[in-house]
Structures are given as C-alpha cells and as structure tokens.
Amino acid sequence: MSGAAEALPTVTLVAGAVPLASGALTAHCIGGFWREVGVASDQSLVLTAPKRVEGLFLTLSGHNLTVKVAYNSSGSCEIERIMGSEIDTTGKFAFPGHREIHVLDTDYEGYAILRVSVMWRGRNFRVLKYFTRSLEDEDRLGFWRFRELTADTGLYLAARPGRCAELLKEELI
Template identity: 75%
Template sequence: THDLDLQKIAGFWREVGVASSQNLVLKSPRRLEALFLTSREGELTVKAAYNSSGSCETEQIVSSEVNASGKFVFPGRREIHVIDIDYEQYAILRVSHLWQGREFHVLKYFTRSLEGEYEPGFWRFRELTADTGLYLVARHGRCAKLLKEELI
C-alpha cells in the first residue's frame, strides 16, 4: 500500500456507489450522501451529510487513530479503510462497523463532483465488488449539494 496523503484527501466527497453482502446495510432509512474531510496534525475530521427520510442531517466525527496505510478508526468501533484513491476524482473506501453485536462491511465509491458516475474509478469499484452481490447506486442528493456549499 502507498502512503495516504492526508492533505490531499481533504475536501468534499459525494457517495455514488455502495456494495455490501449484507442487505440490512443497504436498507437504512438514513442514507449517507456526502462527506467533507479536514485533516490537522494526523487527525481526520469527517463531516457527514445524511438524508434521513427526506431531511438533511449532519454528524461530525473525529478519527482517534490514523495510520499511513489509510486506515482510520472512529469512536463506536467504526473503521474506514481507503482501498483505492486518486485524490482528484474518486475514492473507494471500505467501511466496517459493529452494530448489535454484528460486524458489517460496506464498500463505498465516492467522487469529488456532484454529477457524473461512470468515471474510470467506478469500473474499478465494480471490479472490486463483482462478487459482493448486493449493490446500490446513490440517488442524487440535495444534502450532498448543501454540504458542498457548506450550508449545513
């Protein structure tokens, strides 16, 4: 693995694709639309915008632990692992969390822009998730737009 550049990962990311072998992960009424990342002194702050049954919600979490290979650990036994990233256009993340005593894993595809889905990174994402089974492409979100414009 290449070392992750924390400065370059900063900024706006819109969630485009989600893949999981666990149906429950895809059925949540509270859907992530975008992330805004800021990094300072090896600490990563994530502002997440969710669409919760039609209304926008945000949550801010700070990673308690970051390592150079691109693994971030957050409170509540949540982990984000950067699988593939080109910083300019796309990022593929593996998100793991423990919920009700079960471990859930999701692969997520993010882009920098509000439009466009089928960039080269998307096909890489499809490749990585070919055997996953369940799969979802995000609906276009106004919460993502609001986050990008920093209105929420």
C-alpha cells in the same frame, strides 16, 4: 438493526491507485468534498438504513480525520461530525463505536473507494463505498475500479444526486 445502519457511514480509507507521498495521506489530497455514488455489501441492512448518506467532507489534521457526513433522512438533511485517529496502516482510521474507515483506492481528484467497518452486536459489518468529487456524474475509472473490487460482494446501490450533498459541498450545512 437501525443502530448498525446508522453507523455504516463511517469508512476506512486505503489508498491504492496513486502512491501516497512519503507513505501518508495529506489534507490537500484526500480532504474536501466527496459525494457517495455507490454502495456494495453482502449485508441487507444497507437497504433498511433510515438515513441515506449523500456526501462527506473530510478534514485531515495530523493523524486525525474529521468526517462531516450529510444524510438524507426522509427528505430532510442531517449532519453528523465524527473524529477518528489513524491506526496501524496509512489511510486507516478508527472512530468511536467500533467503527473504521479505510481508503482502498483513490486518485484523489476524481474518486475514492472506501471500506466502512462497524462492529455491531458482536458481528463485523463491512460496506464498500464509492465516492466522487462531482455532484453531476461518476468518475469512469473510479466506477470500473469499484466494479472490480466488488464483483463478488452483492448488493449495489446507485446514489441519486441529492440536495444534502449539494448543500454540504457549498458548505451551507
């Protein structure tokens, strides 16, 4: 199970709150730092993940999305860099290991809600993740949108502010 739990940080981005200019995500809109604030899943393996995602740094270049993930692993910070390619839908990216990230909703400035999908042991696992650009607080509109989208989902985990996210935002890791 740890393989699936480790793969869950990969996300699919689907935009909804703000129309995408000319139907495409742009680097200046979605790129940059995002702190994980909440997670919703009907799968309990989210609770058993050995590493906890604290933040992402997204870089969009053409149809490629590079995701730098900052994890808290038993009090230590770990970084993973993965590159995905945009697929059939604007804002949906495929990554190695049968993983996808889809942007479900974002205002680009304050919050983003992503669906992370991973195929593991022949089963498809999906997790909704709520991100904000702030280290200190949540975006109220984003929080309510996340609640609306996840009302029937199951587990909710509220992230605690972490040192790894802070180091990622300051580009120290």
